[in-house]
Amino acid sequence: MSQAFVREREGGEAFEDLPDRAISPHPNFVTAEGLARIEGEVARLQTEFAALKPGAKADEARVTRDLHYWTARLGTARRVDPMPGDVVRFGSTVTILLDTDTRQVFRIVGEDEADPAHGTLSYVSPMARALTGKVIGDVVDVNGHEAEITDIA
CATH class of the missing domain: 3.10.50.30 (Transcription elongation factor, GreA/GreB, C-terminal domain)
Incomplete structure (x- = not known):
């Protein structure tokens, strides 16, 4: 196996630099269920972060990255309630x-x-x-x- 895949980089652990999760450029329309799921993910990740053991850098990096993503998605969420009718639209x-x-x-x-x-x-x-x-x-x-x-x- 190449050393590039097993050697730690100077000055830190390789997993400390997890890339951010990509955030869509589209408006963040959500259903009521979708908003509840996002809120649930933020709460779950906050709990998971608080329970991390000291020195669990890989877990901390992963939770921090995911918490950043879901907090951003929660902040931009626009709940759209379904509108009954005979035309296909969001929520149909x-x-x-x-x-x-x-x-x-x-x-x-x-x-x-x-x-x-x-x-x-x-x-x-x-x-x-x-x-x-x-x-x-x-x-x-x-x-x-x-x-x-x-x-x-």
Whole structure:
């Protein structure tokens, strides 16, 4: 193994310089659930930081970095409550029928709460952008496939 990967840098530990987590340039729109999650992360990290053992530099660096990120996200969070209606917008749950006869259901949420595998899409994702502003019956192109909007909740 190369010494570059195992040797500590002069004057400190290699893990003291963890890079900051990237913060999105987009407005930080969140749902009520997303805001609660951010608040929960800040509280959890503050508790974890207070419980760190002296000399746990790697843990301190990680917790400090994550606490910085989530505190910044909390400070810029703009809660957006869903507006009922027949137009897809932030907070909408949208059902689409793909041209392969597959139905998919997605909720459009903030960037930090998005998890496509669990049915939530970031409002800045290509699919959410394609769906936003559309109504039931509209057809959109999703990754080279057509998808018809069949329900909006």
